[in-house]
Every structure is written in structure tokens, then in C-alpha cells.
Amino acid sequence: MCLVDLVALIKESLDDILKLRNNKIKKEDESFVSKGDLLVQDIILGFCNKNLPKHHIISEELVSEKDSVWDHKGSYIVIDPIDGTENFVSGLREWGIGISIYTDGQHQESCIYLPELNEVAISGASLERFESRIHGLSSSLSKQDLEQLPSAFEYRIIGCSMYNMLSAVKGSYARYENKKGANCWDILPGLNLGLEHGCKVHVDGLPYEGQLLFPTQKYKIVVEA
Template sequence: GSNVDLECQNISYELLRKDFQYEILSEEKKTQDEIETELFWIIDPVDGTHNYISGLPNFGVSIALASKKEFLLGVIYLPYFDEMYYAVKNQGAFMNGEKIQVSKNNDLEKSMIAFDNQFYLNKKSFDVYKKIVDACFTTRILGSAVYDFCLIASGKVDARVWNNTKVFDFAAGLTILNEAGGKVTDF
């Protein structure tokens, strides 16, 4: 990770350790097999680091609470917009206190679909990209998985195609998206 990632990660660790005794899983530290506590945090201190460094607004901080079996809580903060997205399993999804939900659009021809910026790295995902581009209204590549999760959970974007996404990028967003009425699947 970059210096920005490490600095933000250290701040996140200090804040979480002060009040909670759960271990922390992050890009910089530990694998899930090394976690010994029943519950643990999954942190991505800055998702969209290149956007942040370049002065673009689409980046965020992602924190999830998980057990070995499931994700229990997700929080994503988008600092540029001062938007806090959060969800607790079975309790709904919210942005700054307001309940959010995914788009009701089921028509691919009217859909805005976001893509992972690594979509071109393997033939299968590139072929999927080409098919969806031809079938949907429009596509976006915004450079931050957690930002995209927030857009989908709040109904601004209809879907996203991920490619080789790490648990740090989707742990918090998955809970938020599920609680907003969305669905994550593979193909």
C-alpha cells in the first residue's frame, strides 16, 4: 500500500483498539486463518487511493465487523461528500441516518453499470464488459469499489462487475448492499 494507506490504517487501528478487543484483518496485516478472536474487523483505510492522491472525490474508508461465517456490520465513509453509509445485518442500510435502497430498475437497457478498473486483465471479464456495454444504457469505471457499493446501495448506479476483488474491498459494502435490497453473485 501507499503511505496514505498506511497512515490511515494506523489511525483506524488506534481508534478501533481503544474501544474493541477484536483482531484486525487488513491488506497490510494478517490473513483470516491467523485471526483468533470470534469477531474481527476488516479494514480498508483508503479504497481508491489513486483517486485520493489525484484529488478525485471517489474514494472511501471501509470498516466491517465479521465472524468466521458472515459479515455483521459495514461502514463506509466517503470523506469528500461527508457521507456515512452503514448497515447492521437484518437492520437496514442507511446514509447519514436516512434509509437507502437499491434501484428498482430491472431493465439492462436502462441500466448504468460500473466496472472494476482491472476488467481488461483477463479475457473472460473483458468479454463480459463488451457484452454489457452493448446491452446496457451506459457504463462507468470510477476506481473505488467502496464508492461503487455506496452508489449501488443508494440506487444511483444499478450494478457493478468486480474482477479479482479482495475481501477488504467488499466486506463493508456487501452488508450495506444486502441491507439496501441488493444482491451479490458471481458468474
């Protein structure tokens, strides 16, 4: 399946997606889901079911998968319809869509798409690279966490994992770190794109090697350009 075609499909529907950013629902964890999230998910699911019907879908906005039996050699499509929903519903442009495809436990293709910034990274495609001294941080950090940061670096907190990880992959950040932990759909596209583009990638303190991650826990990650 070529994710270039899926990105084009989402791009065609961008006006309809943006019209739904004010239609939001608060979830049990106090975060928001918007009807824009759900429209993006419907577009992705329709495309995946047509092109990879035997793959199991893992998505942030589907019913809880906690009781599922996971197969590390299985075939899955891991999606985050809109990462950075708080940004999206607040009218900010820093939100993104993430997709990772695994077949028989092996990574096939990943994509990060930032629609309103018109920026996309897909497995196999080149990226413009930068040099930076900025360290990106996750928005989950507390005031106490921030007060303990070393003062020798430039820091940014954007509130969108896809934006942050892509920034590290292309070198716009020297480093991005999530110390609190993120779900698999938040990080798999960035982890795999990071490996492809020569970044140092760690998950829970160990070098990441492209393996499947499941929604059984949250993962602490570091991506260094």
C-alpha cells in the same frame, strides 16, 4: 462499537489525511500506498483496539496474512483504510474507507465512508434511494473485456470499490460487477450493506448470506439494486 463515532474521528483528521496524498510508495504489485492510507489505518486501529480489543484485524496494508489460520466463527474487523488509492494520490475525490465487524462469526456492523464526497453508509441507518440504468464495472477489466460488453447499457468505471458498491446499494447504479475478483476488504462492507438494503448480492455465482470472507482468494461479486 458504533462506527458513527469512528467516522467522526476520521472526519476530524481529514485535513491531515489529505496533506499526505502526495506521499506515496509503490508496492510489489505495482499499486500505491500513501502515508494517508497509513494514517487512516492508525486512526482505525487505535479506535478498534480500544473498543474491541479481542477482535483480530484484517487490513490491506498490514503484513501478509496468507499463513494465518482463519476461524469462520471468530471475531474480526476487516478494514480497507483507503480504497481507491490511485484516485486518492491523483487528487480525485472518489476514494473511500470500508469497515466490517464480525463477532463470533456473525456480522455486526459495516460502514462505507467517502470522506471528500461527505457521504457515509452505516448499518442500521437509512439511505436515499435512486433508480438508474447505469452498470458499474471494476477498473480491473482489460480492453478485450470492455469490447465484449453488451451495448444496451450505460457503463461507469470509477476505480473505487467502496464508491461503486455504495452506488449499487443506494440504486445510483442498477448493477455493479467485479468479474476479475476482489479482496475481502474491498467488498465486505458493500456486500453487507447491500443485503440490508434489499439488493441481490452474489459472490462467486452464489447468493451471499453475510458470511465472513478471508484474504485467501479474490472473490467475483455482483450487487444489483
